[in-house]
Amino acid sequence: MLENFSFRTIAEYLPLFGNGFVATLWLSIVSFAGALAVGTLLCAMNLQRSQVLKLPAKIYIDAIRATPLLAQLYFLYFGLPRLGIVLPELFVGILALALNSGAYIAEIIRAGILSISRGQVEASVASGMTYSQRMRLVILPQAVRVTIPPLLGQAIVLVKDSALLSLISVAELTRAGQLLASDRFMPAEGFITTAACYLLLYYALKSLAVLSARWLGVRPIRVRA
Amino acid sequence: MIEFRGVNKWFGALHVLRDITLSVEPREVVVVCGPSGSGKSTLIRCINGLEAINDGALVVDGQRLGDRTTNMTGLRAEIGFVFQAFNLYPHKTALENVTLAPIHVRKIPRAEAEASGREMLAKVGLADKFDTYPAELSGGQQQRVAIARCLCMRPKIMLFDEPTSALDPEMISEVLDVMVGVAEEGMTMMVVTHEMGFARKVAQRVVFMDAGAIVETGTPEEFFADPKTDRSRAFLSKILRH
């Protein structure tokens, strides 16, 4: 089978993979934007003193991180209709990715904020800044810089995780590979092409992460488990 | 015991050892001094092969370094090396630090190695610290463990790379006292240090290096009383002032 690996068939299916690639790309971008919003909100809640906001955020983050994305995806896919919410598969997928990645992003932002040295906090306190001035003028500008490389790392994870959406029939990259594999009984052609497309995205994001760390001159921060 | 013949070494374009010719006899104690960046650490790191030489010959204990037939691991077992930063193994107690190489390199039975390890630790004044981890020891104590770690291998040569430079002033003498003791037992030693009191007390020769070359050698008496070059005079006036 591998000796007659058919590039012709791949060429024939190229439009399908092209569409899949674009779909994976934009649904990842939308999900990541959503995840950033979810993550920022969760982190803000988690940094409060009051348990009223802190506790739900903590429970949510731990619950997401201790369960598989696939189970979360099925939870929404089979569960939302039960609540009378019927969404297209694509929306369910994006929702699941955003809610899942948001929990990880919340921890990245938290690690970024905690990585700012005590000296910076003390210096801003000493110069008479309020809590919000301190956050806005001193801590967040520095925290944003250090979180950019790990956020790009999370983007890599999200792009790969989006492959699971093929299991609820969202037409994206992995789905394109499955179609080629099942239509023509050519799993090698289908999945190697799929893998190659993901590698393209991976290397692009990885280079961006490495370069951004260099441009920003930041050292890696430690995000807790 | 140690013989440099026209040794040269480069770090990239930087010429760090220039035409070094020097020979150290058995039981001799040689102190190497010179300004920072003069190549003195590199010089002694070459002797046990932590740095490779690029040119010339270096013969240690009858074996020529860089030869295919020279068993570096075997040779290193005969040479003790004391680092400026101690480099004790943080995950092992003082006793485990000093017995690791005897057990694994010399293949001495554990009980025997531990007995001699205790003896050596007692000798450097740490009889109460056998089971202490390095992090719980002061700098001076750590460096004494490091010396005991070398002595446990019963080496033929001991090399010291600025053994007191990382220490607080009040701890320097406890380490130097141990080193004097080792020297008085007839160990062949090369010591990179600015401790001129130590040099006066036990060294047969002082070697002064600058910019990768040996500028002057002499007995401590000659060197301190009558330095022959401008560079050594300038160096001595700086270190003796404080």
Added chain:
Amino acid sequence: MIWFQLQSLVGSYPLALRGLGMTVALSGISLVLGTILGFALGVLRTSGSRLLSSAIGLWVDLIRGTPFLVQIFLIFFILPELGVELDAFTAGIIALTNLAACFICEIVAAGIRSVPTGQVEAALASGLSKWQRMRQVVLPQAMRVSLPPLVGQYVLLIKDSSVVSAIGLTDLTRVGWLVVQRVPNGLLVFAIVGIGYFIVCYPLILLARRLERRMSAAHGEVQL
């Protein structure tokens, strides 16, 4: 209605137990195999030849750069084409072991690189052989750094094992999928599935955090 569903769910508990057993078996076996392989690769990555090191680096990148689902499909559908007959369970073990080994390789390599050069020099100077240096001096210190992310990696591995349900293995997630066809309450069914994973994963997450705290305390870092 809910009562009826609950009864029906209770009736599915032998299936659920089988699913949990499958998840535990898959993760457990590949966790052990992946750790062994990952350590070997990590040591070779840092101290083998440059060629070997780059070859391992490339493989790790290929695995880290593609979705696990695609890797499973590749192994399950393509190895038979190459004449390797394998069932879904073996395919799942191979895929998970490979995934774990690649991530653990990088964790171990990072741990080894974090050991100060002075430690290696001290071991070198006392005449320890290459293997003795690794075994006695480098690895024990690398472990301190590697342990927390290693435990974190185990959590990811257990969660990733859910993806093998895609090739028909009846693990915990697949059981949920089967049950939900009979009992049409996705919220309830997958909440229970989630609790199953949570019970296994959460203690490991707590352990990883504890190890992290202990390590940063040992390094004298400020805790905010």
